[in-house]
Amino acid sequence: MIGAEELRALTGKLLDAYPPATTDRTDFLRARFDAGLAWVHYPVGLGGLDAPRALQAVVDAELAAAGAPDNDPRKIGIGLGMAAPTVLAHGSDEVKRRFLRPLWVGEEVWCQLFSEPGAGSDLAALATRAVRDDAGDWIVDGQKVWTSSAHTARWAILIARTDPDAPKHRGITYFVCDMTDPGVEVRPLRQITGEAEFNEVFLTGVRIPDAHRLGDVGDGWRVAQTTLMNERVSIGGSRIPREGGMIGKAAATWRERPELRTHDLHRRLLDHWVDAEVARLAGERLRQQLVAGRPGPEGSAMKLAFARLNQAISGLEVELLGEEGLLYGEWEMRRPELVDFTGRDAGYRYLRSKGNSIEGGTSEVLLNIVAERVLGLPPEPRNDKDVAWKDLAR
Amino acid sequence: MTDVTESAEPTEPPLDLLYSETEEDLRAAVRGLLADRAGHQVVLGLIESDSPYVPGLWKPLAADIGAAGLLVPEKLGGQGASHREAAVVLEELGRAVTPLPYLSSSVVATETLLALAGESEAAAGLLAELAGGRTVAVLAVPLSTAPGAELPLTGPVAGVADAAIADVLLVPRADGLYAVPAAEATVEPQTPLDLTRPLARVATGEGSGTRLAGPEATGPAVRRGLLAGAGLLASEQLGLAEWCLEETVRYTRERHQFNRPVGSFQALKHRMAQLWLDLVGARAAARAAADSLATGSADAPLIVAVAQAYCSKVAVRAAEECVQLHGGIGMTWEHPAHLALKRAKSDQIALGSAGRHQDVIAALVGLEPPV
Numbered sequence: 001m002i003g004a005e006e007l008r009a010l011t012g013k014l015l016d017a018y019p020p021a022t023t024d025r026t027d028f029l030r031a032r033f034d035a036g037l038a039w040v041h042y043p044v045g046l047g048g049l050d051a052p053r054a055l056q057a058v059v060d061a062e063l064a065a066a067g068a069p070d071n072d073p074r075k076i077g078i079g080l081g082m083a084a085p086t087v088l089a090h091g092s093d094e095v096k097r098r099f100l101r102p103l104w105v106g107e108e109v110w111c112q113l114f115s116e117p118g119a120g121s122d123l124a125a126l127a128t129r130a131v132r133d134d135a136g137d138w139i140v141d142g143q144k145v146w147t148s149s150a151h152t153a154r155w156a157i158l159i160a161r162t163d164p165d166a167p168k169h170r171g172i173t174y175f176v177c178d179m180t181d182p183g184v185e186v187r188p189l190r191q192i193t194g195e196a197e198f199n200e201v202f203l204t205g206v207r208i209p210d211a212h213r214l215g216d217v218g219d220g221w222r223v224a225q226t227t228l229m230n231e232r233v234s235i236g237g238s239r240i241p242r243e244g245g246m247i248g249k250a251a252a253t254w255r256e257r258p259e260l261r262t263h264d265l266h267r268r269l270l271d272h273w274v275d276a277e278v279a280r281l282a283g284e285r286l287r288q289q290l291v292a293g294r295p296g297p298e299g300s301a302m303k304l305a306f307a308r309l310n311q312a313i314s315g316l317e318v319e320l321l322g323e324e325g326l327l328y329g330e331w332e333m334r335r336p337e338l339v340d341f342t343g344r345d346a347g348y349r350y351l352r353s354k355g356n357s358i359e360g361g362t363s364e365v366l367l368n369i370v371a372e373r374v375l376g377l378p379p380e381p382r383n384d385k386d387v388a389w390k391d392l393a394r
Numbered sequence: 395m396t397d398v399t400e401s402a403e404p405t406e407p408p409l410d411l412l413y414s415e416t417e418e419d420l421r422a423a424v425r426g427l428l429a430d431r432a433g434h435q436v437v438l439g440l441i442e443s444d445s446p447y448v449p450g451l452w453k454p455l456a457a458d459i460g461a462a463g464l465l466v467p468e469k470l471g472g473q474g475a476s477h478r479e480a481a482v483v484l485e486e487l488g489r490a491v492t493p494l495p496y497l498s499s500s501v502v503a504t505e506t507l508l509a510l511a512g513e514s515e516a517a518a519g520l521l522a523e524l525a526g527g528r529t530v531a532v533l534a535v536p537l538s539t540a541p542g543a544e545l546p547l548t549g550p551v552a553g554v555a556d557a558a559i560a561d562v563l564l565v566p567r568a569d570g571l572y573a574v575p576a577a578e579a580t581v582e583p584q585t586p587l588d589l590t591r592p593l594a595r596v597a598t599g600e601g602s603g604t605r606l607a608g609p610e611a612t613g614p615a616v617r618r619g620l621l622a623g624a625g626l627l628a629s630e631q632l633g634l635a636e637w638c639l640e641e642t643v644r645y646t647r648e649r650h651q652f653n654r655p656v657g658s659f660q661a662l663k664h665r666m667a668q669l670w671l672d673l674v675g676a677r678a679a680a681r682a683a684a685d686s687l688a689t690g691s692a693d694a695p696l697i698v699a700v701a702q703a704y705c706s707k708v709a710v711r712a713a714e715e716c717v718q719l720h721g722g723i724g725m726t727w728e729h730p731a732h733l734a735l736k737r738a739k740s741d742q743i744a745l746g747s748a749g750r751h752q753d754v755i756a757a758l759v760g761l762e763p764p765v
Contacts, residue, residue: 241404243759254761261764269761270752274703281678281700285411292412301674364660370670371663375643378658 002040002051004058010049011037011062020068029071029105032063038071038104042088046100071106074338078149079103079110082227083157089226090174090214099155099176111153113144113177113201114224118394121365124168124221125384125392128203130160130175138162138175138213140183140206146359150186150199151335153179157227158208159220164390171389172220176212183207193351194331197339239287240280246310246342246349247276250317253346260320269320272313279305297374304366307356310341314349321346409691410478411681417482423459424486427451432492434730441589441733446493447559455483455494456527462500463525465622470511471522477622481629481684488633488709491733493590495530495556501626503531503564506619510571510607517606520562520573531562531573533619534596540746541620541698542754545613550580550597555744557581557594564606565598571612574603588740590733621698624745625683628701631741632673632680635705635712638734639669642719649721662719669712676708696758699751706742713738 018031032038033047037059042048063070073080080103087099102108119126128142140160150156156177163171177184183206188196215223243251254261254269282305286298318325328347341352357363371377384392413421432448440446456462464480466472473479480501487496504524510517523529535545536553545566557563563579565572580597607615643666646657656662683701686694713735717724724731742748756762 239404239408251759251761258762258765261762263764266756266761266763267749267752270703270756273755273759273761274700274752275675277700278675278679278704281409281411281682282675284408285678285681288408288410288412294412298674301671304671305675364664367664367667368660370667375639375663375666375670376647377643377663377666378647378655380658380660381654 002049002055004055007037007040007049007051007055007058008062010035011059015063015066015068020066025069026105026107028069030101032068033101033104037063039084042100046088046096047104071104076103076106076109078112079106079108082112083110083155086157086174086214086223086227087176090223091176092211095176095211095214103155108154109149109152111147111149111156111179112227113147113150113156113158113203114227115146116143117145121362122384123224124172125389125394126159126161126172127394128158128160129164130162130173130208132162132210136210138173138208138210140175140177140203140208142203144201144203145189145198147186147199147201148197150179150201151188155179156201157214159224161389162217162220165388166218167386168384168389168392169221170218172224173217174214174220174223175208176214177203177206177208178212181206188333188335190333191351192354193348194328195334195336197336240283242277242280244280245276245306246313246353247273249342249346249349250313250320253317253320257320260322265316265320268316272309272316275305276309276313279309297370300366300370300374303360304357304363304370307353307363310349310353310356314346314353317346318350409682409685409689409697411678411685413482413681414478417479420459420461420479421482421486424455424461424483425489427454427459428486428490428492432490434491434733437491437493437590437733438728438730440493445558446590446592447495448493451492452494452530453527455496456500460527461496462504462527465501465504465508466521466525470508470518470525472525476688477626477684478681478688481626481680484626484629485633485636485680488630488635488737489637491590491634491637491730491737493592495532495559497623497627497630498532498556499524499530499560502533502619502623504619505622506533506564506571506615507531507606509615509618510611513611514606516573516604520606529561530556530559531564532556532560533616534563534565534574534598535616535620537591537593537740537744538746539620540750540754541617541624541695543620543746543750545616550595552584552595553593554596555591555593557596558583558592563596563598563603565596565603566612566616567600568609570605570609571607571615572598572603572605574598578602586740588736590737591740620745621695622687624702624751625687625694625698627741627745628676628680628683628698628705631705631709631738632676634734634738634741635669635673635676635709638709638712638716638731638738639666639673641731642666642669642716645720645723656721665715665719669708669715672708672711676705679704696755699754699758702746703748703751703755706748709738710742 014035018028036049038047040049040051040056041053116126130138130140133139156179158175158177159172161171162173183204185202187200189198189200190196289296329345372379431451460473461483463472464475468474507517507521511521524531534551534554537555547568560576563574565574582595584593586593647655649656679701683698686697716731717735723729
């Protein structure tokens with residue numbers, strides 16, 4: 001298998017052939033992909049070299065040192081983190097060759113058409129229908145929601161119901177959907193913060209060639225697990241300094257504004273400070289477990305802890321600000337490209353953090369998962385598993 | 395959406411928050427011993443007798459396993475281990491709610507003597523006795539005393555933990571720290587909330603005993619002993635909370651009402667899952683406190699205060715949930731849940747309340763109260 005030295009040499013060759021200072025950004029990224037240095041653990045010909053995933057850091061360090069542009073992964077997170085692993089695992093050779101390069105380079109943005117107004121926590125109950133026509137294409141009708149990047153996306157990963165007579169998990173099929181199809185309508189979904197990070201997507205007679213199906217007909221739920229498993233892989237990457245998150249903002253306000261202090265707020269601030277420091281230590285412990293090759297189930301605790309902390313701390317901060325807490329930066333409807341949970345003002349942080357216990361799995365569902373998978377508690381009795389989807393209550 | 399907050403990574407070396415293989419071996423040895431000799435039913439049978447201490451348990455733990463000497467360097471007669479290993483012993487003692495003078499003698503008194511052993515031969519001699527598990531000594535201050543709190547320097551002292559089983563009392567007086575043989579002291583038992591940690595009123599005659607240190611050295615030595623005690627108490631609280639959760643999960647899986655295990659109801663599951671989250675934090679905090687003490691980190695006073703402020707609440711919450719989620723059986727004397735509840739509640743006060751530790755944090759990180 002390829003090693004660090006060879007990767008360094010290949011990176012050197014790429015930099016010689018395409019000097020970052022004089023090469024167009026997109027040209028450089030395409031060349032990097034073609035050299036197999038995009039994601040080295042991917043197969044040869046698809047941006048990788050079948051190298052160990054850990055060696056990506058070697059390439060990244062060399063390229064960063066040379067001042068090479070990157071593909072700005074924060075802006076194409078859904079493509080890189082969710083669509084790509086699914087395309088790789090379940091796509092035909094032709095599909096992989098067509099999609100992966102522009103995805104990685106960032107020329108084509110991806111979004112995810114999973115959640116629906118009637119299928120949130122119970123995603124498998126989704127109602128968007130895909131029906132095959134005489135030509136063998138799929139015709140899709142339905143509505144999706146909470147879709148980030150839909151307004152900039154060229155492609156979407158989509159799950160839709162292809163067999164309403166099967167129980168809900170078994171009648172779903174997974175597709176790649178063309179967001180430029182005339183049947184796709186994207187509307188901004190304005191949030192309680194005033195801005196719209198997400199969209200509603202209406203699908204009316206959208207045509208998808210059968211070649212853009214990922215996995216077998218009716219096997220979409222299993223394919224979707226590839227996508228969802230990759231959603232939370234980034235936890236535990238780096239060390240966080242003390243007062244590194246939301247608590248840093250509240251603590252700074254406390255220190256800078258003695259006139260705002262009250263005894264009640266002091267006690268509560270210290271409660272949160274302790275909780276935040278403990279959450280930081282727990283994150284550090286998780287990181288050490290991962291480094292030692294002993295990952296535990298603690299990762300699922302982190303999202304729950306941070307949701308609660310962010311909400312409590314930002315709520316306290318608004319209160320601490322008193323008269324200023326009555327004001328809000330601006331309500332103008334904006335479409336932010338990136339979201340910073342600790343950005344803007346305390347009022348924004350307070351409102352945005354309300355989503356932290358809903359997005360990516362509600363805290364209530366995550367508590368069920370902890371209870372059942374970590375603690376081994378018995379599941380609630382269910383009456384939806386063996387019933388045809390069309391007969392479910394809705 | 396992506397969270398784009400980026401902060402510089404800290405540069406100081408991180409605390410080691412994991413358990414080493416040696417620590418896991420030590421845990422297995424202690425757990426095995428306690429399971430054999432001091433199960434909850436044994437403890438329940440002893441708590442209303444003259445002495446709750448399980449007969450014949452101290453020597454195998456303190457001397458044979460060597461737990462009493464973990465904090466003491468080999469050249470001073472100990473095992474040359476650290477607070478990390480002692481913390482693991484305390485996790486197990488917390489799980490089993492064992493009545494033993496480990497925290498009082500092998501941590502608080504031992505750490506106090508460690509601070510004096512270089513200057514005082516008498517302290518070094520006593521330390522070696524403690525480390526070998528041959529002598530039990532306790533500091534004659536109320537169990538509620540926080541690190542750095544003012545010490546009682548005259549008169550009888552109430553609320554002294556494990557005085558009833560101590561061979562020697564370490565008595566802070568205005569002119570220094572004295573080692574007073576228990577035979578020369580009056581030890582009057584009190585009725586404790588936590589029957590597994592006996593409390594007593596201790597009186598010693600003025601000038602009795604051997605002086606180990608003068609007044610200047612006494613304060614810092616006692617403070618060091620109490621800081622180690624507070625830091626490692628977090629591990630006792632962690633172990634106790636862990637037992638409470640495990641026992642509650644086990645019980646609610648088996649207990650059936652409404653034709654299903656009660657543990658399948660979300661109302662109960664969420665409470666247990668929440669406790670598990672609290673335990674993830676408590677484990678990180680307790681490990682951080684133990685490691686910061688073991689490495690002599692300048693951050694130790696802050697991390698100990700954080701661990702106490704957090705773990706004392708988690709232990710109480712876990713024990714309270716244990717009683718509640720067990721339903722009627724949890725309210726009975728025959729079930730061990732009340733052992734954990736009483737220990738957790740008195741641990742909340744021991745070595746400084748959460749509020750006192752938060753005051754320390756406020757001062758250390760510059761979050762001053764209103765003027």
